Amino acid sequence: MTATTAPAVATRAPARTxxxxxxxxxxGVAALRLAxxxxxxxxxxxAAVTITAWVVEGRVDVSIAVHGRQALVWFLFSQAIQVAATYPRVHVAAGMTRRSLVRGTLLASGATGLAYALVLTGVVLVERWLHGLAGWGSALREVQLAGERAPLWALPIDxxxxxxxxxxxGLLVGITYQRWGAWATLTLPLTVGPLLALLFLGIAPTGDVPGLGDVAPRALVGLAGGVGALGVLVVAAAFAVIARRLPLSAQA
Structure with missing residues (x-):
């Protein structure tokens, strides 16, 4: 009688994420829960503001939803500060690198910002359709750059x-406070300045901004979009540089 051995079963190591x-x-999961x-x-x-305006005025000829841009901006800003203030310590303690932290954070943040913007755009367009059914107008008083004369694609870009x-x-502000503590307050004009400038450019009458009063809507949106995109890249790069050089002592 000969001993037989069971054939070896080839096992594959699970793919590493x-x-x-x-x-x-x-x-991303955390952002979905907040959303x-x-x-x-x-x-x-x-809905409450629209109904109130209808009861008081009898009709609503302006877009209420577009004012949600302000809520989106400061909600995402504060959310990003929380991410930058809490994730580095846990991430490094788990043995992962700052490089993966920076890349993953920027990827998740970019997807979150894009999703919020597209949802708001959809809400504004649905509101415009409902206003049309009711015989109301839907003037955009909040977004000067993507106003009524601008093409349809201007609103999502803006x-x-x-x-x-x-x-x-928000990521940059949070990581500067992680790096320099209270001294980071002195950097706020540089870190928050681009965001405030773009907000002003978006809500101020174009006649109040030197040189923009006579610019065509398409060119104006393109200009703001290009400048804003450049600002996003610069701010993201600054966050990446500071986060990758964040000393462990700053997380104590």
């Missing part, structure tokens, strides 16, 4: 650039 994708997924609270509250507020700049600015 990229650290960058791991960070992006974890932060699940933010958007129902925002839509209820929109909004996407703003939300991306808001979320990257």
């Amino acid at each position: 990229s650290p960058t994708l791991h960070v992006a997924r974890r932060q 699940a609270w933010f958007w129902p509250i925002a839509l209820l507020a929109l 909004t996407v650039v703003l939300t991306l700049l808001a979320i990257t600015t």
Whole structure:
């Protein structure tokens, strides 16, 4: 009788998830949970304000939803500060690199900013359709750059650039406070300045901005979009440089 041995079963090691994708997924899940609270509250507020304006004025000829840009900007800004203030310590303690933290954070933040901007654009367009059914107008008083004379694609471009700049600015503000503590307050004019400038450019009458009063709407949106996109890249690069050089002592 001969002894037989069972054939060896080849086993494959489970595929290792990229650290960058791991960070992006974890932060993305957290962002989805916050969005699940933010958007129902925002839509209820929109309905309440619209009904109130209708009862008081008898009609609503302006877009109420577009004013949600301000809520989006500061909500994403504060959310990003929280990410920059809490994730580095946990990430490094788990043995992962700052490089994966930076890449994953920027990936998740970019997707979050893009999603919020597209949802707001959809809400504004649905509101415009509903106003049309009611025989109302839908003037955009908040977004001067993508006003009524601008093409349809202007609104998402205007909004996407703003939300991306808001979320990257929040990351930069948060990481500077992680790096330099209270002294980072002195850098706020530099870190928050681009966001405030773009907000002013978006809500101020173009006649109040030197040189913009006679610019065609398409060119104006293109100019703001290009400048805003450049600002997003610069702010994101600054965040990456500071985060990758963040000393462990700064996280104690």
